[in-house]
Amino acid sequence: MSDVLKVPTMAEFMAQGKQPEVLFWVGCAGSFDDRAKKITKAFVKLLHKAEVDFAVLGAEESCTGDPAKRAGNEFLFQMQAVTNIEVLNAYEVKKIVTACPHCFNTLKNEYPSLGGDYQVMHHTQFLKSLLDEGRLTIEGGKFTGKRITFHDPCYLGRANDVYEAPRDLIKKLDAELVEMKNCRKKGLCCGAGGAQMFKDAEPGNKEVNIERTEQAMETKPQIIAAGCPFCNTMMTDGVKNKAEGQIEVMDVAELIANANDL
């Protein structure tokens, strides 16, 4: 398969004396996690389809420091932030898009006071803007009429009040968007935030992702749509536990890319 994606780096752009339209911040999950890598690739395919002039940092990218900060390690966070900001500023980056709400939140809200001021967009916002500008078309394809419920990532929704961009995209698929009882501002966490992803939960009587998966299942969806690689992992695990084989968990970018047969 000629599956090698064209993914230019900032260094390559720099060597040609050019600036890309936008920097795609891939993030740690998007770079290393097997499930999240698929989201990364789907998003890159969409960027190509919309003929977006983008670049990644590649090996020059490093963790934003989000999990360290939320775990309480402000030192490590700021070390990461300052290092990343040096790289970003050296490339004179203006606009960043990322498929991870945690990177999105950190870059957008916590970097400015440390000297890193960029226009930061979540990939669902960016895709929505491509759609509005007529650069990207969305077909329903195999998702036409499917029941899809959207799980709000805490760091996109409550943390940054982005609720509609992902929903607008899903509706464009001609799918039936069904809402969970707890959605938008009241969306329940998947259980991964605040560095929980990297540790076992404290003693309790249930895992948070199971609770959330059950809430999603109440809407009898065929697909649970997510907008965060960590939510995706948590919900995928939850589905494995509760409804193996009946429900798929997919990122919004994957839905659009698949519908367009990319």
Place this chain on the structure above:
Amino acid sequence: MNFLPNVIFAIILFIGIGFFVKNIRKLKRNIYLGKDANISGDSKTRWKNMARIALGQSKMVSRPISGILHIIVYIGFVIINIEVLEIIIDGLFGTHRIFSGIGSLYGVLIGTFEILAALVFIAVVIFWFRRNVVKIKRFLSSEMKGWPKLDGNLILYFEIVLMGLFILMNATDAEFQSMNSGNVISQFFAPMFEGYNIHLIERVAWWMHIIGILIFLNYLYYSKHLHILLAFPNTYFGNLNPKGQFNNLEAVTNEVKLMMDPNVDPFAATADDASVPDKFGASDVQDLNKIQLLNAYSCTECGRCTSECPANQTGKKLSPRKIMMDTRDRLVEVGRNIDANKGTFVDDGKQLLGDYITNEELWACTSCNACVEACPISIDPLSIILEMRRYLVMEQSAAPMELNTMMSNIENNGAPWPYNQMDRLNWKNE
């Protein structure tokens, strides 16, 4: 001799208000034990938030039943207090229903008060049933046992008695009844007292009403009911930044800049000792900021935060309401310590971390902001949790083992997992 009631009234009023003012001063002193908070954003937005959230109760109705009942009690409480003004003037100057001079409007006014009093009465009875008979989960948590439960009920009893006395006082006021205007509710009770010394009953009800109000005023300081006052400054100082934005510790920024910048003379900077805090994060109330301490005093103990908390919902020990109550209880304890030691705090071998809030609670938080979103008066329990995690990690290196692994991965390879930074773009060829 004729002035005796006026003098007694003035003395009671003076004591009641004086004691209250004294306690409010203490409250302010305790809040000022906290560090200065970074208050960003324009004050216009802040005033608007206060008007909308505290005055307008905008967040209460997200739970319709308790929201609407609360609005009834709140409006009733505020409006009926106009009547207190009349009582105070009457009491001080020996007049009787001084405002009745305004004519028919007086009837409308008192009539409105009577209807509100009846509505408040009904709402409070329903509240009592919700707290004590209907098993509503958020009132059953472990932090609600004992005093918090009693406190919640005492307030309801207070309201019932005060509203009852108000109606009784009107019902037994022959002059007022004969005006037959404004006695919309009390007229139905008036006949019950025929044949009794209604003048005496009226006087007793009148005195008990105003004394009751003064006692209630002073009770506030010891109660979660303080929120009827503090909700206003609390919503004013509510966070205006995106909820996901955590503050960047300036002291850390200074040190990081020093470490990263080869041109800075490390010895020159240490002279500027003032910028280096004695402690990173918070282990006790004095390490928190003033807004966080104000938050603690303002908490209504409603538990909306806890009932939305994913950790709490899945049986973990963490309850954001308990975080707020613990912070307040410890602050009260520190305040008492200062009182007992002539104005200075003497180490009591206790602190907020460990003696009130455990590591287990702190590490269960997903930083999801559900509690912040749910709070009807803009309290931010998450900021306290974060501040205490900072202490655990930066001062005590007491993070759970897996988190230490995650952090050393970030430090060494720029990712929370043990992958090589050089491999970050491998996905494109896979």
